[in-house]
Amino acid sequence: MTLSIQEIQQQLKNQRYSNKIRHREIAHSMGISEAELLVAHLGEEHAKTDTNFRTIRLEPDWASIINDAHSLGEVMALTRNESCVHEKVGRYGHPTGENHDLLLGKEIDLRIFYKEWAHGFAVTEHFLLDCRRSLQFFDCHGNALHKIIITESSNIYAFEKIIEQYRSKDQTPNIEIQAPKNNQKPSIDIDIDLLSFQKDWLGMSDTHEFYDLVKRYKLSRIQALRFAPEGYAQRVPLHFTRKLLSKIAIKCIPIMVFVANRGVIQIHTGPITRVVMLDPWLNILDKKFNLHLREDNVYDTWVVRKPTDDGIVTSLELFDCEGQAIALFFGERKPGTPELDAWQKIVQEFLDKEELCIH
16 A cells, blocks of 8 residues: 555545545545555454444455345445446345356346455445445455445345355455556457458357457457448447437337446346436436446447347447447347347437448
């Protein structure tokens, strides 16, 4: 840590009573990771001096903790990346999949990559008239991957039971944070078998094959969209997302919203009702689903079509300046069923109104 534990504690005390300032922003203002901010509040010595903020380190038995999350009742699941926050209120089901890494519930729908999970904490934060409780999970760089936020409808006893069961023996205020690696080399448009790539694109039978296709041809995702067969990927202006979501809300067209980081993909499925722009944030503010998207971080926006055994699947895909996916939007669908006609038509309707963007 660049600051002493006492300095971190004091700076948090100075800022934490502002509801508009999140732990992430407080940590970044200090030049530390969010995980380091929490670790500074570990241990018995801290508990003696500050009863308003408690951090408890959890054992890295991530799959078991997530398996027990159903006992918490209704909670908020939060997953974010640098440019987008996805918040979903509901109940966790029991994980499935070979590594217990799939939660396929209607309310909480996650794809989890536990190999990226490095640190976990239970956090209890007291305010004058409020108490905030959460389970928070971080990668090796100290970046938040996933949070389970306790709500008024949650089972507090189950929260304390999870702490008791998974509490680590190591509660010392120390943490090893790895510096981010920058091994990504910019992809160059040479030696690409364009005809074969486009043929394989048209030969896809499932949207999941797209990731293997990009990897096989050693392309970045943006390159793949630029080299797509004609009519299968169209770059659109920044305002496209705002206008499309507003129209979808009015027409009550059910959609799927994917937000991911290196450790989790979180998915909302269903209609949206309230789209609010508070520059630079584009927000969906529904009762049990919130999305907060920084428009000023969106560098590329694409409408993408992929062939499947169920017909064409259309997505709206947003990327940052490094080509990392910020958020993906689809019409609501399940494997084995065609894409929603209403979604397909409204996307095409907006495309017809836009001037073509140069790739």
